[in-house]
Amino acid sequence: MAQFVQTLALGLLIGGVYALMASGLTLIFGVMRVINVAQGAFLVLSAFVTWWVWRATGIDPIALAALTTPLMFGLGWAFYRLVGARLRSAPPSMSVLLMFGVALLIEGLLNVTAGNRFRSATPGYFDESYTLGPISLPKAPLYGFLAALAVLAVFYAVLDHTWTGRAIRAWAQNPSGAALVGVSAVPTATLAFALGTASAGMGGSVLSVLVPFFPASHYEWIARILGIIVLGGLGSLPGALTGALILGLAESLTSVYVSPQWSILVFYGVIMAVLIVRPQGLFGTRVREDVAA
Amino acid sequence: MLTLDGVVAGYGGGDVLHEVSLSCPPATVTCLIGPNGAGKSTVLRVISGLLNPRRGEVLLDGVLLSGLSPRDILRHGIVQVPQSQALFPKMTVAENVLMGGYLLRKDRALLRARRAAVEELVPLVRERASEPAGNLSGGQRRMVEIGRCLMLEPKVVMMDEPSLGLDPHSLAAVAALIERIHRSGATVLLVEQNVRVGLGLATHGVVMEGGRIRLTGKAAEIAAHPDIGQLYLGAPTTGGQ
Numbered sequence: 001m002a003q004f005v006q007t008l009a010l011g012l013l014i015g016g017v018y019a020l021m022a023s024g025l026t027l028i029f030g031v032m033r034v035i036n037v038a039q040g041a042f043l044v045l046s047a048f049v050t051w052w053v054w055r056a057t058g059i060d061p062i063a064l065a066a067l068t069t070p071l072m073f074g075l076g077w078a079f080y081r082l083v084g085a086r087l088r089s090a091p092p093s094m095s096v097l098l099m100f101g102v103a104l105l106i107e108g109l110l111n112v113t114a115g116n117r118f119r120s121a122t123p124g125y126f127d128e129s130y131t132l133g134p135i136s137l138p139k140a141p142l143y144g145f146l147a148a149l150a151v152l153a154v155f156y157a158v159l160d161h162t163w164t165g166r167a168i169r170a171w172a173q174n175p176s177g178a179a180l181v182g183v184s185a186v187p188t189a190t191l192a193f194a195l196g197t198a199s200a201g202m203g204g205s206v207l208s209v210l211v212p213f214f215p216a217s218h219y220e221w222i223a224r225i226l227g228i229i230v231l232g233g234l235g236s237l238p239g240a241l242t243g244a245l246i247l248g249l250a251e252s253l254t255s256v257y258v259s260p261q262w263s264i265l266v267f268y269g270v271i272m273a274v275l276i277v278r279p280q281g282l283f284g285t286r287v288r289e290d291v292a293a
Numbered sequence: 294m295l296t297l298d299g300v301v302a303g304y305g306g307g308d309v310l311h312e313v314s315l316s317c318p319p320a321t322v323t324c325l326i327g328p329n330g331a332g333k334s335t336v337l338r339v340i341s342g343l344l345n346p347r348r349g350e351v352l353l354d355g356v357l358l359s360g361l362s363p364r365d366i367l368r369h370g371i372v373q374v375p376q377s378q379a380l381f382p383k384m385t386v387a388e389n390v391l392m393g394g395y396l397l398r399k400d401r402a403l404l405r406a407r408r409a410a411v412e413e414l415v416p417l418v419r420e421r422a423s424e425p426a427g428n429l430s431g432g433q434r435r436m437v438e439i440g441r442c443l444m445l446e447p448k449v450v451m452m453d454e455p456s457l458g459l460d461p462h463s464l465a466a467v468a469a470l471i472e473r474i475h476r477s478g479a480t481v482l483l484v485e486q487n488v489r490v491g492l493g494l495a496t497h498g499v500v501m502e503g504g505r506i507r508l509t510g511k512a513a514e515i516a517a518h519p520d521i522g523q524l525y526l527g528a529p530t531t532g533g534q
Contacts, residue, residue: 169381169383183364
């Protein structure tokens with residue numbers, strides 16, 4: 001029983017971190033209707049920045065999220081303003097191609113500067129745990145989860161209680177309706193994109209401690225977080241949160257009770273099973289094509 | 294006075310509006326009528342800045358509006374209730390109405406006062422405040438859409454097919470609301486396929502065909518015009534054949 005509870009706890013911890021990574025991607029999709037296939041590359045870029053600064057200064061890698069989050073926010077802001085906004089009226093496939101190119105560029109730059117080797121930040125608490133009775137909670141995933149929770153809480157508070165958040169939600173739900181009340185397209189999309197890349201900044205710092213990474217590991221991460229937002233329903237933040245927790249639990253339970261080798265298969269198996277029953281995802285809505293805006 | 298002068302506009306390579314000129318005097322209700330494809334909705338899109346005219350001018354009280362962004366046109370006091378669903382379905386009714394005051398967001402006191410005024414005019418906004426707008430019926434959504442645009446206390450309110458898809462009860466409520474907006478001193482520009490309803494609400498009428506103005510005048514004169522009666526109101530031809 002203790003092992004089961006511990007497995008559930010670990011699943012929730014990792015699910016919380018996945019939720020942070022997926023929230024940014026689903027936010028960008030919600031506003032821009034484009035899958036940012038470079039989100040995994042932004043995540044890995046942030047993990048490398050964290051690793052470099054941690055190695056040079058010894059500052060705690062998770063605390064370095066205070067650096068990588070605004071850094072990636074600024075990068076996302078500048079990128080969308082200078083490049084992304086130019087493709088606003090182009091077909092979505094052009095934006096996907098652009099972002100794929102960005103992902104390849106980041107991967108190439110990281111290969112040149114850091115080499116094609118696995119890296120991992122290993123702070124002092126890396127292999128330490130808290131013990132609560134029969135349950136042992138590893139410190140690194142716990143700190144990562146708490147950091148992700150804090151950022152997600154800020155994320156949701158901004159979206160729910162500020163004019164900026166209302167403008168982003170309004171644009172995501174009805175762009176022409178938003179334009180009619182005075183919400184401007186480019187600033188709103190820029191902010192949504194920057195918030196999305198900021199979440200990758202935070203996620204990358206956490207990732208640097210939890211999982212070894214290398215430049216090309218962005219393929220694995222974009223597949224994983226894309227799977228989460230498809231499971232939750234594209235564009236839905238509650239969906240991303242729920243999907244991430246479900247997949248975190250499924251992965252953790254499979255690793256412990258079946259085999260770690262099966263966990264990734266179960267991850268995608270759960271997605272396929274849900275999509276067979278609900279093609280629109282857990283929180284997605286089906287829209288008739290003849291009335292869709 | 295809202296004025297269009299020689300407006301040419303369209304989508305892609307083709308023109309939909311050909312040298313359209315019309316005027317809406319202050320504090321009047323003008324109804325644009327015409328068959329499908331006449332360019333009525335395009336006129337509203339040009340005025341609200343969603344479509345830039347290729348030639349010609351849009352003026353409000355002598356101030357040039359053409360070329361401005363939809364946001365700047367809102368600031369000049371021109372709002373639009375479009376034909377298709379304009380609400381944010383997952384936001385509450387209260388949030389939807391609040392978004393109507395997006396341009397006033399830094400003035401909380403003014404926002405509160407405007408919201409209270411809208412709730413007075415459209416009680417549904419207060420009664421269903423906490424419900425997602427997507428849960429409302431078609432008529433209720435239309436009332437909230439109109440209420441939302443009143444948050445800016447506009448000079449000109451444009452409505453595209455306000456009667457579309459409404460049952461008689463909802464239609465009567467929307468008509469009464471339009472009448473109250475008119476009495477408050479705003480200029481109203483309606484686009485209506487339901488000519489009897491549109492001209493019944495209006496003080497002035499404009500008939501469009503093929504992207505051109507065919508006829509303008511007082512609403513009663515338009516309704517009594519033999520061609521209009523024959524084409525749009527189902528009246529017998531004057532020739533008696």
